[in-house]
Amino acid sequence: MLIDIKSYYCMSNAALGGKSANKLDTQGVVSSCVEESERTLKMDGQCYYNETIAFFYNASKKHLATEWNTVSKLVMGLGLTVCIFIMLANLLVMVAIYINRRFHFPIYYLMANLAAADFFAGLAYFYLMFNTGPNTRRLTVSTWLLRQGLIDTSLTASVANLLAIAIERHITVFRMQLHTRMSNRRVVVVIVIIWTMSIVMGAIPSVGWNCICAIKTCSNMAPLYSNSYLVFWAIFNLVTFVVMVVLYAHIFMYVRQRTMRMSRHSSGQRRNRDTMMSLLKTVVIVLGAFIVCWTPGLVLLLLDVFCEECNVLAFEKFFLLLAEFNSAMNPIIYSYRDKEMSVTFKQILFCQRQENINGTVEGSDRSASSLNHTVLSPHNNDHSVV
Incomplete structure (x- = not known):
């Protein structure tokens, strides 16, 4: 064409x-x-809003399937299964944090919002699975941008939540507290800011930063996105990853130095310190899983722009599935790392009475001996860990 x-x-x-x-x-x-x-053609300023999706795919030399083959069917079946698990598992996390009073602290509200971002990602991938492969041909320019914008919004929400959690942990550890004194109103403001920024970032290509009026600047991986936007998008997220890694490295160095300087401390202070470190390790594992799953895809976007010889399209679907799997990981991490969260999950799934969830967990082994028990009761909110 x-x-x-x-x-x-x-x-x-x-x-x-x-x-x-x-x-x-x-x-x-x-x-x-x-x-x-x-x-x-580069300078004519002509816009192609009325063209078909096939026009942009042909311009970018990206293959557009005409029929479902075996691989496409397997990818769609696996993708839909993972989407359903993502939505149900993250809904379970949000319900658990809502009904268990032990989780009513800013860090857990942010973790619930991270679960909401993953739930939204499940919806975005669900929409993608029904509008991929041969079905891509049916999309208009607007619906294609909507499809990609939903994924961009979910990624931004996840990154922003992880950054907010990193900042919250940095503040609490350097104040040597388990939980911040941030009010619920401020937590709500933070959450609103996160979602506002995420929606704006996801909508940017739809409102103008695309290649519809500059066809020669189109990306190969995302045929309606301009190369400049993908470079900005990839670098923005990678820099944010680096910032979060630096924050957590600073936290661990501080805690280690502080621990080495301590000559004596009570068993209660040791328990509080272990509780804080267990929670810190949990969120670091969550961050690590996110970086491992998303970094390859972001690097692939940069290679798409700067490496003409690289066959980036050969790895596109694999890295997309890897990113999708990340949204299913956090509930699994919580159930493994946090015994209280795991118990709450079981009580919800087996429809046990709410009194057991809000009350004290039975069994001294469950509440005292496990380092995975990562919350204190509300009246211990201001305990120092040294």
Whole structure:
């Protein structure tokens, strides 16, 4: 389809130059004017809002399937199964934090919001699975941008939540407290800011930062996204990852130095310190899983822009599935790392009475001996860990 556009510009330029199309071979005119036509096409400012998705895929040289093959069916079946698990598992996390009073602290509210972001990611991937493969051809420019915007919004929400959790942990550890004194109102404000920023970031390509009016700047992986936006998007997230890693490295160095300087402390202080470290390790594992799952895809976006020889499309689906799996990991991490969360999950799934969830957990082994028990009762909120 692009060759037709190039031919049009070449023939037009030849006519304007006083050349007669009757005296010259049309194909020769086209081949001799390819470079000029490409420059014109870059600068003409023409927009292609009414073109089909196939037009952009052809322009980016990305294969657009015409029928479902075995691999596509397997990917869709696996993807839909994972989507359902993501939504149910993260809904379980949100319910557990809501009904268990032991989790009514800012750090857990942010973790619940992270679960909400993962739940939203499940919805975004669910929509993607029904609008991928041969079904992509049915999409309009607007619905394609919506499909990608939902995924971008969920990623931004997850990154922003993880950054908020990292900042919250940094503040509490350097104040040597288990939980911050942040009010519920401030937590709500933080959550609103996170989602507002996420929606804005997800909507940016739809409101203008795309390649619809600059067809030669289109990405190969995302044929309606401009290369400049993908570079910004990838670098923004990778830099945020680095910031979070630095924050947690600073936290662990501080705690280690503080522990080495301590000559004596009571068993209660040791227990509080272990509780704080257990919670800190849990959120670090969550961050680590997120970085491992998302970094390859972000690096692939940069390679798509800067490495013309790299066959990035060969790895696209694999890295997309890897990113999707990340949204299913956090509930598994919580159930393994946090005994209180695991117990609450079981009580919800087996429909046990709410009094058992809100009350003191039975069994001294469960509440005292496990380092995975990562919360204190409300009246211990201000205990120092040294």
